[in-house]
Amino acid sequence: MLFTENVLVALAGLKANIMRSLLTMLGIIIGIASVIAIMTVGNSITLIVNSTMQGLGANNLQVGVMQKSTDDKDDKDDSGMNYGSGYVREMRDEDKISKDMLLSFKEEFSDDVKYILIDESVDDYYSPSKVTENGKTAKTRIVGYNRDYMEFNDKEILAGRGFIQQDFTEGKAVCMVSDKLVDRLYKGNKDAVLGKEIEVTRPDGSFYDFYVVGVYEYVAEQFTFGESDNPTTELMVPLNCARRINHNLNKGFDYVMVVTSVNTDNNTFVKTVRDYFNVNFYSRNDAYEIAAISMDSMMEKMNTMISMIQVALSVIAGISLVVGGIGVMNIMLVSITERTKEIGTRKALGATNASIRLQFITESVVICVIGGIIGIFFGIGLGMVAVKLMGYDAAVSVSSIVIAVAFSMAIGIFFGYYPANKAAKLNPIDALRYE
Amino acid sequence: MAENIMLDLRNIHKSFFIGTPNEFEVLHGLNFSVNKGEFVSIVGQSGSGKSTLMNIIGALDRPTAGEYTLDGVDIEKAKDHELSALRNKKIGFVFQTYNLIARTTALKNVELPMMYAGMGRVERTERAKMLLEQVEMTDRMLHKPDELSGGQKQRVAIARAMANDPAIILADEPTGALDSATGRLIMDIFHRLHEEQGKTIVLITHSPELSQETQRIITLKDGSIIGESTGNWNGLKEKEGA
Numbered sequence: 033m034l035f036t037e038n039v040l041v042a043l044a045g046l047k048a049n050i051m052r053s054l055l056t057m058l059g060i061i062i063g064i065a066s067v068i069a070i071m072t073v074g075n076s077i078t079l080i081v082n083s084t085m086q087g088l089g090a091n092n093l094q095v096g097v098m099q100k101s102t103d104d105k106d107d108k109d110d111s112g113m114n115y116g117s118g119y120v121r122e123m124r125d126e127d128k129i130s131k132d133m134l135l136s137f138k139e140e141f142s143d144d145v146k147y148i149l150i151d152e153s154v155d156d157y158y159s160p161s162k163v164t165e166n167g168k169t170a171k172t173r174i175v176g177y178n179r180d181y182m183e184f185n186d187k188e189i190l191a192g193r194g195f196i197q198q199d200f201t202e203g204k205a206v207c208m209v210s211d212k213l214v215d216r217l218y219k220g221n222k223d224a225v226l227g228k229e230i231e232v233t234r235p236d237g238s239f240y241d242f243y244v245v246g247v248y249e250y251v252a253e254q255f256t257f258g259e260s261d262n263p264t265t266e267l268m269v270p271l272n273c274a275r276r277i278n279h280n281l282n283k284g285f286d287y288v289m290v291v292t293s294v295n296t297d298n299n300t301f302v303k304t305v306r307d308y309f310n311v312n313f314y315s316r317n318d319a320y321e322i323a324a325i326s327m328d329s330m331m332e333k334m335n336t337m338i339s340m341i342q343v344a345l346s347v348i349a350g351i352s353l354v355v356g357g358i359g360v361m362n363i364m365l366v367s368i369t370e371r372t373k374e375i376g377t378r379k380a381l382g383a384t385n386a387s388i389r390l391q392f393i394t395e396s397v398v399i400c401v402i403g404g405i406i407g408i409f410f411g412i413g414l415g416m417v418a419v420k421l422m423g424y425d426a427a428v429s430v431s432s433i434v435i436a437v438a439f440s441m442a443i444g445i446f447f448g449y450y451p452a453n454k455a456a457k458l459n460p461i462d463a464l465r466y467e
Numbered sequence: 468m469a470e471n472i473m474l475d476l477r478n479i480h481k482s483f484f485i486g487t488p489n490e491f492e493v494l495h496g497l498n499f500s501v502n503k504g505e506f507v508s509i510v511g512q513s514g515s516g517k518s519t520l521m522n523i524i525g526a527l528d529r530p531t532a533g534e535y536t537l538d539g540v541d542i543e544k545a546k547d548h549e550l551s552a553l554r555n556k557k558i559g560f561v562f563q564t565y566n567l568i569a570r571t572t573a574l575k576n577v578e579l580p581m582m583y584a585g586m587g588r589v590e591r592t593e594r595a596k597m598l599l600e601q602v603e604m605t606d607r608m609l610h611k612p613d614e615l616s617g618g619q620k621q622r623v624a625i626a627r628a629m630a631n632d633p634a635i636i637l638a639d640e641p642t643g644a645l646d647s648a649t650g651r652l653i654m655d656i657f658h659r660l661h662e663e664q665g666k667t668i669v670l671i672t673h674s675p676e677l678s679q680e681t682q683r684i685i686t687l688k689d690g691s692i693i694g695e696s697t698g699n700w701n702g703l704k705e706k707e708g709a
Contacts, residue, residue, distance in 0.1 A: 037582055044570045377566040380527060381627070382555020382583040384548050460527045464566070 038394035059356020060403030066349035068411025071432035074342035096287035128284025147180035176274025191222040192246035203272025207242035210250035210265035357447040364451035376463025389456035396448025404440030479533035508678035511687035559628030563640035567612040598626040618649035
């Protein structure tokens with residue numbers, strides 16, 4: 033009744049002064065749009081980071097060799113990561129994690145440890161190797177995986193076979209290539225490459241021959257390098273094969289990933305792992321020790337960081353909302369002065385102070401909510417464009433939309449109250465006499 | 468108090484404080500009453516205090532001293548929101564400058580007092596249409612005030628004044644902004660409301676000529692009543708017959 037009437041009057045007022053209404057709303061539009069855009073970008077990044085890390089396995093622990101802290105001060109955080117110490121000496125082979133350590137570790141915690149994942153890249157991301165065949169070239173990266181990794185990863189094999197025990201132990205020069213590579217070099221004919229030897233030329237000009245045993249299905253990564261129609265795909269080889277190329281065959285590892293069983297509590301197990309290695313193998317090491325961190329806690333830290341940045345940026349954007357609110361208040365004061373006589377008339381016709389106040393608060397809320405809704409659309413658009421430019425999928429945050437609408441209503445009430453109250457308290461005689 | 472008295476003013480004083488100790492008294496103890504169904508005019512030059520008196524009669528202001536009873540209700544004791552309700556239900560204002568709400572249609576303007584009275588949408592729209600029909604504004608009821616002529620606006624204003632079937636219609640120089648022909652039409656509407664519907668009407672004007680059309684003339688000068696006389700109006704029918 034009175035409420036719908038007020039909204040209709042407010043809308044008619046906005047329509048009568050379109051330019052003025054738009055300019056008034058602009059502050060709210062910009063404020064809400066920037067908050068929504070920031071939330072959308074932040075949300076999308078959180079989702080991507082999480083799914084990437086989830087892909088690496090949320091049940092994972094990363095176990096790596098770290099420098100010992102040189103001073104007594106505790107510079108470590110709870111993961112055992114060491115951020116503040118000075119440099120003692122370069123890492124030597126005896127500082128690394130040996131195969132024997134891993135074997136006894138796996139034996140000791142056979143209930144908790146499902147896999148120990150080890151991979152070793154021959155090429156780095158930015159300078160891949162090449163395979164040239166039939167006059168065409170495909171970019172590839174030689175990466176070695178241990179047996180656990182292959183089991184854990186469970187890549188779809190489209191043709192041929194995976195690696196067998198012998199391949200792993202002997203580090204045979206066998207490989208699996210991606211279907212993308214087969215598409216590019218052999219027009220998709222998998223039989224043309226299976227059982228053949230292919231020659232891989234490394235960026236330094238050296239070349240290696242591999243016997244192709246299988247073709248796996250390429251899955252695009254979240255963080256893609258190179259053109260998407262001609263991606264750099266992995267040439268998967270047994271771990272020892274890659275280590276031989278790198279001349280690491282008899283050396284230890286800097287870093288391994290441990291996949292725990294479903295029932296293991298990673299938060300406590302991560303400490304157990306650290307203590308096990310440090311007590312048994314690193315107690316006499318003067319410079320290095322083992323640090324372990326769970327993917328879970330890393331993910332948590334990352335998410336907190338992203339949301340902190342998000343909140344901080346939103347607060348800055350929110351300042352423009354306050355400025356916008358002041359603009360609304362200003363225009364409401366103008367509008368009330370212009371309509372003094374109308375207010376007087378309404379009072380003469382029986383409007384109470386409360387109904388006058390409600391009328392003008394409604395008007396200010398209507399301005400803010402319309403501005404807010406326009407802002408939401410702009411914000412979503414802006415956020416989506418930004419996220420798409422970064423090459424990710426956009427994830428609009430629904431909660432931020434709800435909050436934005438509620439917040440613009442609150443701004444309308446807050447900044448509308450003072451002018452509305454001023455209108456309500458007008459003396460009807462003075463208001464009627466106003467010209 | 469007699470049953471048939473609509474408004475009764477006893478020893479009404481009104482002072483304005485223009486900074487202590489300067490008290491400026493505008494009305495010096497007025498006494499008069501208006502009967503139900505009476506058409507009364509209050510005449511005075513500008514500065515005579517008639518606007519102040521109108522504000523008091525219209526429950527827009529309270530007297531400094533004295534008693535004012537409107538349709539059995541003590542005005543000087545009423546609180547602000549009670550005054551709002553009184554204005555809404557008991558008084559129908561007609562202003563010299565029409566005071567229609569801009570940007571809303573004639574129909575919505577007539578609905579407004581009923582809306583403040585809490586009447587339902589369907590009911591008030593129906594009544595507003597009926598009232599506009601009485602002032603022959605049906606064909607213009609969806610027009611906004613700036614699309615109406617002065618006479619049309621005043622007819623809408625009269626319909627609006629009648630919205631909650633008030634105890635009195637309080638008209639402040641209703642023809643002041645109109646040419647004489649249109650003014651005549653407006654005055655005829657008042658006469659019709661008075662004669663056909665038995666409305667109590669208080670007309671405030673500076674024009675002795677116009678006041679002659681009412682049953683009783685109260686003349687105000689310098690804040691005091693200096694005379695009461697009867698008008699020489701003989702009724703619409705006689706005029707039309709002549």
